[in-house]
Amino acid sequence: MKNPSHIKGRGAQQKVHNRFFELSHEQRDDFLNYCEIEGEEANTNQTKYIEVHPKTFVNKVESPDVGMGFSANPYQGCEHGCVYCYARNSHEYWGYGAGLDFESTILYKLNAPQLLEKKITSKNWEGHPIVFSGNTDCYQPLERKLEITRKCLEVMLKWKHPTGIITKNSLVLRDLDILKELAKYNCIQVNISITSLLEETRRLLEPRTASIKQRLKTVQILSENNIPVRVMMAPIIPSLNSHEILPLVKTVAALGAQDVAYTVVRLNGQIAQIFEDWARKTIPDKAERLLNQIAECHGGKLNDSQYGRRMRGVGTIAEQIKNTMALAKRKYITGNILQPLDNSYYLQLKNPQMRLF
Template sequence: MADTIKGRGSRLHLPGRFERSVSERVDDGWTAPDEPESGPDPLRPRTEVFEETARSIISRNDSPDVGFSQSVNPYRGCEHGCSYCFARPSHAYLNLSPGLDFETKIFAKTNAAELLRREFARPGYRPSPIALGINTDAYQPAERRLQITRRLIEVMLECRHPFSLITKNALVERDLDLLQPLAEMNLVRVHFSVTTLDPHLSARLEPRAAAPHARLRAMQRLHECGIPVGVLFAPAIPWVNDHEMEAVLAAAREAGADSAGYVLLRLPHEVAPLFRDWLQAHVPDRADRVMAALRQMRGGRDYESNFGTRMRGRGEYADLLAQRFALALRRNGYDPGRPEVLDCSRFLAPRRSSPQGELF
């Protein structure tokens, strides 16, 4: 069993499901007990950011239980290191571990803004709201230096294109100068994912995300600047944070949120063994109880991928969560029937670049 790694959500180099061979670290007996090992410290893995040239930037989906048809992810992998992240299995496509590699090997799409402008300039493009930063957080630590997300938002503003974003990082405040004019034209909504109000639990669940109070402070700042904000209580984890649902919705409402949602913990592919390991490392006294409750809501399995139930689960426990959520919405003055409609009519397609240049 590996030791807990400070600042990391996973402690395993769990191989991806496509790997044909697996390497394992062993002691060959050649290092004296008092002699330091060579190479990187396994208990302090460094974050590596790799710049990549993407071939496309807009992902499209027709999933009936997802509220958007287009999304843009400026990064692959996420240094926030959320132990429960449903996107972890995507690193297996890169022949990397969905465990530690997902949060220490980050791929930055440095040409994202250029690709987005090119996509908007296509003659057949029809605007619909884009969800920014869905698989991995668009405001993770690498963004402070690389500013890929900021350049994407600059393109959205230039082209008057509607979008929403979801983040766990207060860094979003940096881009107020862009978000304010977008909000004035009803072209943007910002959602904050708040999993818990307990900073100690947050530091273990999502070690490099902004602290809960920092997210709420950023939410209030955006609200005061006229930017519509919402909260997502996700994931709801039985016996870990589900008891905080009402408190999170109340705190977010006080900070200016006018919409709210929740998602039950999802454990697709490699996320299940990674999260079970997290439970054993951080809440071993409840580990079996947590997984039993999840299996009760997932038809006896760790996860069900069926549309409709994958976000909410099924059974008595899932029904109770839904009832509590609906009651918390009413109690805190959220409008559950209010549609989050962004304006697509303002879209201005950018001019396509011409080898002849511009005369005027």
């Protein structure tokens, strides 16, 4: 049974302090204090949207075990509210907290398409694949109105540039016309995040995301249109969704997914506090066992920052997850294998003289 203090429609159940603020920094909110005194609900559960004006948009990914070289994020913060999200800590660099602030204060970059084109047409750029949503989802709810991601994809299609997408939102189907064109040049791969086949689990972990039914439909439609799809079962959480590996891989493979990747949950930075608070409020009867098994996957701690093992974990439970996923892929992923993205069309457009060779 959920704790009565559970905040419906949100992943994080608390605001947490920003580690980069000085302890002496005083913050006041007289309106919130007044509401508390009067016994009124101060938190209206609304989301704030703030435009920011970055000077660059494409980021080099330094982590060697993430699987991408460059990422681009039209939005900072994410209204999806996934309680386990590793990107929560990045919100602190913008002056906000990793808890409720991350999912209720969204920063957006209207100048992203212009910065993107400037980057990929620069003299020394060699056409490395750029992944949208390396940090936060590029198809979160605000994208429906602003269409920043769509405008960025138009730039990528114009230059036939290798493109990756990671999302858990079926809104990606809105841009099917662009994705189909990119696929003609082997310039697109779409990664759909599906952590469970159960709506109850999805609503707990990812309260403002597309339903499981919609995500499965998205995998199918993309595959039917010859757009390469990988499903990300990330993260796998012991005692919560680890038992779903075989049925999930079987289901998405039947819908056309060409690969399934996974990570074991790790609660880095402030996320450990946020996740533990969430677990004790939403699934109190399972919380202790859940947290202990996560720690068992990381040498007794909720987080392991060591490259190479942090995403997969160590110990008996992590090994069981690894072996089960390997079995599932051998059994069900039997179709076409994902091919590397092609940058030759981009290079020819950028340097027409290459066509002479």
